[in-house]
Amino acid sequence: MQALHTMTTLTGDTIQGVPVISQLNVNDLEPGRKHRFFFQGVQMGTGQHWYVPIVVAKGIQDGKRISLTAGVHGDELSPVDAVQRVMATLDPMQMSGTAIAIYDLSRPAKEYTQRNWPIAQKGGALIDLNRVWPGDEMGNDPPTRHAGILWNRLFKHNVDIALDFHTASTGGDFTMFIFADFRNPEIRQIAELFPIEQIKNDPGEGGSLEMAFVEAGIPVMTIEIGGPRVFDARKIAMAVEGSLNVMKHHGVIEGTIGRTSRESWNFFGGCF
Ligand SMILES: [Zn+2]
Numbered sequence: 001m002q003a004l005h006t007m008t009t010l011t012g013d014t015i016q017g018v019p020v021i022s023q024l025n026v027n028d029l030e031p032g033r034k035h036r037f038f039f040q041g042v043q044m045g046t047g048q049h050w051y052v053p054i055v056v057a058k059g060i061q062d063g064k065r066i067s068l069t070a071g072v073h074g075d076e077l078s079p080v081d082a083v084q085r086v087m088a089t090l091d092p093m094q095m096s097g098t099a100i101a102i103y104d105l106s107r108p109a110k111e112y113t114q115r116n117w118p119i120a121q122k123g124g125a126l127i128d129l130n131r132v133w134p135g136d137e138m139g140n141d142p143p144t145r146h147a148g149i150l151w152n153r154l155f156k157h158n159v160d161i162a163l164d165f166h167t168a169s170t171g172g173d174f175t176m177f178i179f180a181d182f183r184n185p186e187i188r189q190i191a192e193l194f195p196i197e198q199i200k201n202d203p204g205e206g207g208s209l210e211m212a213f214v215e216a217g218i219p220v221m222t223i224e225i226g227g228p229r230v231f232d233a234r235k236i237a238m239a240v241e242g243s244l245n246v247m248k249h250h251g252v253i254e255g256t257i258g259r260t261s262r263e264s265w266n267f268f269g270g271c272f
Helices: 078-089 107-111 142-155 185-192 209-215 233-249
Strands: 009-015 018-023 033-043 049-058 061-070 096-103 161-166 176-180 198-201 220-225 267-270
Touching (some): 009 033, 018 049, 018 142, 033 142, 049 107, 049 142, 061 233, 078 096, 078 161, 078 220, 078 233, 161 209, 161 233, 176 233, 185 198, 185 220, 185 233, 209 220, 220 233
Parallel strands (some): 061 096, 061 161, 161 220, 176 198, 198 267
Antiparallel strands (some): 009 018, 049 096, 176 220
């Protein structure tokens, strides 16, 4: 029997017809269909909360649970489009496993299409949500509390493989590339399943969502889909293909593996 605190918990609220949850456990969702929720994040000064949109494609059969996150930074658009496209291709009646899409984790940053989360304290500081994981529900600032809520109640019990999609920050640009920690051979394997132009072997940035997963022993990558503030169709297609390859490799969906790093002239960087 599952511990009570890890069961999916509906708050009773709905927003625009979508039920609000304060705890997710994909194991107790009905299999063979998609589920849509708003996840109740940190409370604001007004007493209302920031809500994070979630779609869970729960396969008819059990299998690996793969999370796809887009919008840890608010100026990164291609990741949202890529994850939506992956989810649109999935038919839960044909799946053995679960895909969990989590969009716009940094809601106030997304509202202003900016990288960082503005807070009222410290004269109006800007906090990078990708430097505060795994967060702290009792932390000093809202982004740290928000990360703690999401880590404890959404991520840590539900994910076997994590794909965290980003882009370069405003003012910069990237090729299609992945940060991956090759100390874990499973991470190298899933990185090479992406038709990617560059892989950087990297132990991870402190406080990143990637690092939190690494420290929890869960295979994870940070996948950079080019530059910010645009929808890059070519790189989005590569991100979608790579994500589906990972799902095929782990038997979550059926089908032939598409293009991988071998076909895309991948360049390896970092320490080997
Ligand atoms: Zn980012």
